[in-house]
Amino acid sequence: MKTQKLLLFVFALMFCILLQNNVYAAEQTYTKTIRVQLKDGVRDVNTVWIDMKNPNIRVEAVLAKGSVGEVDTFQNIYNSAKDENTEIIAAINGTFFNVHSDLQPIGNIQVQGRNVFISNSGSSIGFTADNKIKTDWLYTTISGSINGNWEYPYNWSVWGINQVFYTDNANILYTPDFGNEVDAGNKTAIVIRNNKVVEIKKGLAPIHSDGYTLVFGAEVYSALFKIGDGVDYKVNYNQTDFSQGMKKGNTIDWSDVRTTIGAGPMLVKKGEALDNAAKEGFTDVKFTGRAQRSFIGEDKNSFLVMGTVNNVTLVELATILKDIGLINAINLDGGASSALMFEGKIITTPTRELSNSIVITAKKDTPIRLQLNGKEMFFDTDPYFSNSRTMVPLRGVMESVGADVGWDSATGAIFASKGDTKVEMWNDSDIVLVNGIEHQLDVSVQVRYNRTHVPVRFMTEIFGAEVDFLRDSNMVTIKMENTNPTEVYDKAISEYDKGNTLEAENLFLKVLEIEPSHAGAMLKLAKHYSSTDKAKSAIYYEQFLTLQPKDYSVWNSLGWTYAELGDIPKALGIFKDLTNQMPDTAEYWIALGDMYSHYQMQDYEAAKDCYNKALTCNPSESQKARIQRKLGN
Structure with missing residues (x-):
């Protein structure tokens, strides 16, 4: 019956497209307004189109003030993604958040490959390192180990990442994206640095930049840990199984995704308009009735399409998006949060501060990708070229190949060590010591974006890796015996x-x-x-x-x-x-x-x-x- 109603609505829908640009075929980014005739009147659909085949395009999930649980103006959020190598092209508001209470998001958020918030409701859109777009009903779980034990009684799990729960039995993992401390109250905080337990306490606990803090309300978990234990965790990705409510379904591959925003419901999937709100848990009238809407999706030509429209239902919006050529699309936060910007001009103005936004950027230099044994690696700073050498963030790459990284306060040396090999280096110096023997680099160790960067070939080959550069994909590949x-x-x-x-x-x-x-x-x-x-x-x-x-x-x-x-x-x-x-x-x-x-x-x-x-x-x-x-x- 719902399908019949949807088909009747499609036949009742008439479009009149008002082109704001004269020529679109050659444009890689553009905006246009699409006028839609509904039964009760006309709607203007404001849209922005981004050609994802352009390798310099990057889609970023940006948090207000760089932290979970904060809000800021739309302009401040998207402008925070700008730097000397990054131009801001467009932006749209992101996922829902608790406007009137603790400002927490209500949807999955992944930033530069890091999971900064997990919420297994609704649907998600993800962007890979090579600008492919994925939409799915994402169900994310966290499983952890102690001293390499992933099975009972030493395995552990948490409810989510960076959430604030007010129940006594909540178990949560807090990362530096939450802030530099968390108040565990009467729960037990397990403070971890470099994958080792360094402190166990109640009350206010630190979140170190080189670790995370677990807060357990369940004593059965907190009692497992002791100072010095090695701790690790994995993020598991599944589809949501809606057959009986919402539960974990089939495993899916989300490992190549760099950016994720979850909201919902899914509006279009594989070219079909959906009426999915109730199944995904959206039953309140503010979701099912007519409202100001924001959306994001893709067409068959690999264009990212995002936009806003006022006073439509989710069913009407799904049909509109299908008929303008979108093959996959999800609904975003709307109402007073609805916001859209293109090339510095705000097309739809939000009437409140926002928790997060999706920001489309263009890099002046094509981003360099990194793969280790075929698996994409993501860091909070991009690799770059210096004197024809590829520079990479030291800590991220070294830890990926199994090396320990640290700083010697007595000598000012930064070191990386693995097995019998120890490398010592100094910022702004081209001299390094390998097991005490001096070597000269082609390019100095450099600090950029508050991160130490080193030439990838020299540093990884020292530890037994094979390094290659694939020009066609602008990718550095590192191959080595698996050390994870x-x-x-x-x-x-x-x-x-x-x-x-x-x-x-x-x-x-x-x-x-x-x-x-x-x-x-x-x-x-x-x-x-x-x-x-x-x-x-x-x-x-x-x-x-x-x-x-x-x-x-x-x-x-x-x-x-x-x-x-x-x-x-x-x-x-x-x-x-x-x-x-x-x-x-x-x-x-x-x-x-x-x-x-x-x-x-x-x-x-x-x-x-x-x-x-x-x-x-x-x-x-x-x-x-x-x-x-x-x-x-």
């Missing part, structure tokens, strides 16, 4: 699940070469060797327990491994410690009794005492039967 422990670990898990145990074993060992304190790989190897090499299994269990000393289930496994190796005294010591730590666990008392009754010990009275103690610890029926057999009953 999480990616190697994920591949090992995949191989193990497919039954390729030898390949998985080699990959787990490779993880430990990259990151010797990766407890996840240690535990996987310990379990793998438990059926083939008990001595190796014991070694990896012991290594794991130096990092996670309170994992009693692993202590239990180690105890039985020693027992199977014939080292009963060592096994007995472990089970004795377990009964001291967990005196109400029947399993550990039974194990201790078994060790006392072993022929190497032959302490049958002590064994009997342990079995009787186990009976007082609410054992399972199978445990009771086992104890009774041991006692001879």
